[in-house]
Amino acid sequence: MIAEIGLTTLFAAFIAALYAVAASVYGGRTHSEGWVRSARNAALATFPLLAISTAMLLVGLINQQYQISYVWSVTDPSTPFFYRVTALWGAQQGSLLFWSLLMSLFAVSALLLNWRSHRRLMPYVIAYTMATLAFFLGLSLFYENPFERFWILSNNEVVRTAFIPANAVPPSSVRLAETANGLNPLLRHFGMIIHPPMLYLGFVGFVIPFAFAMAALASGDLSTNWINATRRWALVAWLFLGLGLILGGRWAYDVLGWGGYWGWDPVENAAFLPWLIGTAFLHSVMIQQKRGMLKVWNMFLVIGTFSAVIFGTFATRSGLIDSVHSFARSEIGFPMFLFWAGMTVVSVGLILWRWNRGELKDEHQFTHVLSRESLFVLNNVIFVALFLAIFWGSFGAPIVSELFMNTSITLGTSYFMQVTPPLFAALYILMGVAPLSAWGYTSLSRLGRALAVPCLLTLAFVALMFIGGMRTPVALVGYGIVGLAGFVALYEIYRGAAARRRGLGETWPRAATALFARNRRRYGGYVVHLGITIIGIGVIGSTLFQQETQRTISLGETLRIADYELRYDGFTEAIAEDGRLMQITDVTVIRGGQEIAQLRPRIDRYPQQPMTIAGAHSTLENDFYVLLIGWEPVSHTTATFKVYINPLVNLVWWGGLVLILGTLIAAWPAEPLAIRVEETARGRGRAGAAA
Amino acid sequence: MTRLIRTLPSSPWRRTPPLHIERGLGGEVTRNWIVKLIVLILLPVLALPAAAQDVIITDDEVNAVARDMYCPVCENIPLDVCPTAACADWREEIREMLASGFSEQEVKDAFVLRYGERVVGTPQDPTLRALSLVTPWLMGAAALVAGAYVLLRWQSRRPAAPVVEAGAAASRATDDDYRARLEADLLQRR
Numbered sequence: 001m002i003a004e005i006g007l008t009t010l011f012a013a014f015i016a017a018l019y020a021v022a023a024s025v026y027g028g029r030t031h032s033e034g035w036v037r038s039a040r041n042a043a044l045a046t047f048p049l050l051a052i053s054t055a056m057l058l059v060g061l062i063n064q065q066y067q068i069s070y071v072w073s074v075t076d077p078s079t080p081f082f083y084r085v086t087a088l089w090g091a092q093q094g095s096l097l098f099w100s101l102l103m104s105l106f107a108v109s110a111l112l113l114n115w116r117s118h119r120r121l122m123p124y125v126i127a128y129t130m131a132t133l134a135f136f137l138g139l140s141l142f143y144e145n146p147f148e149r150f151w152i153l154s155n156n157e158v159v160r161t162a163f164i165p166a167n168a169v170p171p172s173s174v175r176l177a178e179t180a181n182g183l184n185p186l187l188r189h190f191g192m193i194i195h196p197p198m199l200y201l202g203f204v205g206f207v208i209p210f211a212f213a214m215a216a217l218a219s220g221d222l223s224t225n226w227i228n229a230t231r232r233w234a235l236v237a238w239l240f241l242g243l244g245l246i247l248g249g250r251w252a253y254d255v256l257g258w259g260g261y262w263g264w265d266p267v268e269n270a271a272f273l274p275w276l277i278g279t280a281f282l283h284s285v286m287i288q289q290k291r292g293m294l295k296v297w298n299m300f301l302v303i304g305t306f307s308a309v310i311f312g313t314f315a316t317r318s319g320l321i322d323s324v325h326s327f328a329r330s331e332i333g334f335p336m337f338l339f340w341a342g343m344t345v346v347s348v349g350l351i352l353w354r355w356n357r358g359e360l361k362d363e364h365q366f367t368h369v370l371s372r373e374s375l376f377v378l379n380n381v382i383f384v385a386l387f388l389a390i391f392w393g394s395f396g397a398p399i400v401s402e403l404f405m406n407t408s409i410t411l412g413t414s415y416f417m418q419v420t421p422p423l424f425a426a427l428y429i430l431m432g433v434a435p436l437s438a439w440g441y442t443s444l445s446r447l448g449r450a451l452a453v454p455c456l457l458t459l460a461f462v463a464l465m466f467i468g469g470m471r472t473p474v475a476l477v478g479y480g481i482v483g484l485a486g487f488v489a490l491y492e493i494y495r496g497a498a499a500r501r502r503g504l505g506e507t508w509p510r511a512a513t514a515l516f517a518r519n520r521r522r523y524g525g526y527v528v529h530l531g532i533t534i535i536g537i538g539v540i541g542s543t544l545f546q547q548e549t550q551r552t553i554s555l556g557e558t559l560r561i562a563d564y565e566l567r568y569d570g571f572t573e574a575i576a577e578d579g580r581l582m583q584i585t586d587v588t589v590i591r592g593g594q595e596i597a598q599l600r601p602r603i604d605r606y607p608q609q610p611m612t613i614a615g616a617h618s619t620l621e622n623d624f625y626v627l628l629i630g631w632e633p634v635s636h637t638t639a640t641f642k643v644y645i646n647p648l649v650n651l652v653w654w655g656g657l658v659l660i661l662g663t664l665i666a667a668w669p670a671e672p673l674a675i676r677v678e679e680t681a682r683g684r685g686r687a688g689a690a691a
Numbered sequence: 692m693t694r695l696i697r698t699l700p701s702s703p704w705r706r707t708p709p710l711h712i713e714r715g716l717g718g719e720v721t722r723n724w725i726v727k728l729i730v731l732i733l734l735p736v737l738a739l740p741a742a743a744q745d746v747i748i749t750d751d752e753v754n755a756v757a758r759d760m761y762c763p764v765c766e767n768i769p770l771d772v773c774p775t776a777a778c779a780d781w782r783e784e785i786r787e788m789l790a791s792g793f794s795e796q797e798v799k800d801a802f803v804l805r806y807g808e809r810v811v812g813t814p815q816d817p818t819l820r821a822l823s824l825v826t827p828w829l830m831g832a833a834a835l836v837a838g839a840y841v842l843l844r845w846q847s848r849r850p851a852a853p854v855v856e857a858g859a860a861a862s863r864a865t866d867d868d869y870r871a872r873l874e875a876d877l878l879q880r881r
Contacts (some may be wrong), residue, residue: 009729079826084801108864119778149765205820210763256772257767257774258768258769258772260771263767263768263769265767266767298843369876374842374845377838377842379834380838381834381837381838382834383811384834385827385830385831385834385835387832388827388834389827389830389831392826392827392830394828396826397822397823397826399806400822401814401819401822401823405818405819406809407807407809407816407819408807408811409759409808409809409814409819409823410767410810410811410812411812411823412759412761412770412811412812413758413759413812414759414768414812414813415812415823415824418824419827420822423831425759430761548751549750549751549756550749550750550751551749551750551751552750596876603774609775610774610776611774629750630779638826640750642750642754642772649703
């Protein structure tokens, strides 16, 4: 019954989405309010229908309904309750359904929140969001059905179908339970609770700005309406995508045993690419809002972002590129490729059509090369260059060499470390300079004056590092560039608060709060820049100064790395509740003769594959990170460890948190708060003046 | 100038004169690939374990080479951190090769010869390497040219009247709304 309900509601959602597309397009073209409302209702209906469908699959997972082939493939009787829930996105069919549910949630929220304010765009917003949703639901129904069940036919053949074949009987539930696969071991980690949902939210979230942009092109409402409607949606999607990337990094650090958080793996890069273009869009969109410029470019960026989302999904799920992250390969590659190509061609065609008609002309003229808009254009150019370089390394070069030179190649970390650092450095420099420039025109002398204090602070920062013993030129330059961006953000916040304090007599905390409340976008942006700065410091430290060694040592013996020692204390084996064999070593970390931590690096052996679980002693200064590589099989008298010292690596996670905080500030709809703070401030100011 | 590589009596990787790498004045490397291929084909037959008896190659030295290599089976996981048995075997093979005097580059060349370009993080073939490494810079340059074109196009559309530096007050006026409002507040208080 569970499968039947799930399948029926999934099919009903598919039909509702298709109907919404047809009704909204017809209603939009004929200006028929009734049809548009009907389309809206059908679109709204997709969410409860998909929620029921997803709930049915979840019930199947929790209740161990192994006749449902998806449940059989991602869980087994030993799978804990928690991982039964997360198994919902543990393989292709479930993750596609979950993806559709989230997309429907975004679409429904956008319709409800923007229905009155952007009425003219709505028919086309419905059409684009529902067409995308219908495509993914079609994949679920016709290619990767999560409700397929096992059946035994009369000739004893076991088949997997969504509908009951004639004269078929279900297999023995005991036999199914005995043979169930269990969840991919790589997915059994706390990071996997929220990493995939965050990434999916980020991915599907970009469907809203894309749909609004397409609606603007289709309806002819090419003002900044679509941007005003979608800026917050874009920020939310960008936030989730960023959060997903950071959590993914943490997962890789804890589970993959690479000793690092970013391996330039094609699927990691596939998620990073839309983030890059989305970031360019979030900056570029300000030029259109402030100056009415870059209309065509912004359209291209928003299409590029969503196109990168679909391409990344296609690359991950089609098996186009081998990756440790490709959990869900199947035959959906071709339809996804067609959808991606079709969607991109139609979108670009629409832009060119409007452009040709002269409807995307800039409203203002450019005034000077030295202005905030030109620096933002430069920022966009660098983001695009970074996008192209990473795309080329991850997908372009391997595909081109395979297609035209009949040779498979892999571009590894060395490629990305050659190509990307100069571009990241340029972005950090712009992050420091651009906020100090004015719209329209900034003279060099004014820019120089504005930069003086942050530059002095940066010089002092670098000098302190030099005095502290750092002699690596690349690191000093890198920290200088990254530091400048951070000091500019801090200095701007300080200047704003100081102005309020001087003018209104506010205390520092109140002045700072009021500052953020009155211009969340600007100061939220500075906090985001601070987060990126902190991440940059962490990345430079953990990349340039990472130390590693691998050695085999006997029981009681120590190995030395930097000013640390690692002592091998013992070896134990244990069976976990889920049946995996855990081979655990006890080690002691010693620094300056003092024992500072006891760690238990281990290897977990699942039927599918072994997992290397690191032991880590984390401080703000660094991570002492140990991997168990091997041991003497019988006596365990010797064991081989790989030890990393990862300086400042924790700043990557802390910077991520600051980035999230900044994005929340920038996206928070807090007009009433701003007004309240403002009124309070005015009241205090008057009272102060009266006194 | 010829650099002679040490020979290891007990090693199956022991160098014979044709295997020596000869470096010309320009640093150009010539290799006897046919002989090397024969050695590589015979590799499984030869008693590898004997190789490492004389020269001890540490795990760190092996990992330094393996870091930029990938086995064709494991999915984009660098060889130095891949936990599978197949990759452990490869690392042992690298150890033997290093012990017998192969340089890092020669080890990579040998693996590429056997398994193709995919096993290394940067293609060894000059054409593929150039294609891989030069293309992103060309694309970056193209993006920069496009950006410059946009700015120049904008500038050429600039109104004829000279743009006077607006000074602090006017510049602030074109700055963000908040700053303008803040300045207004401050002026009021004065």
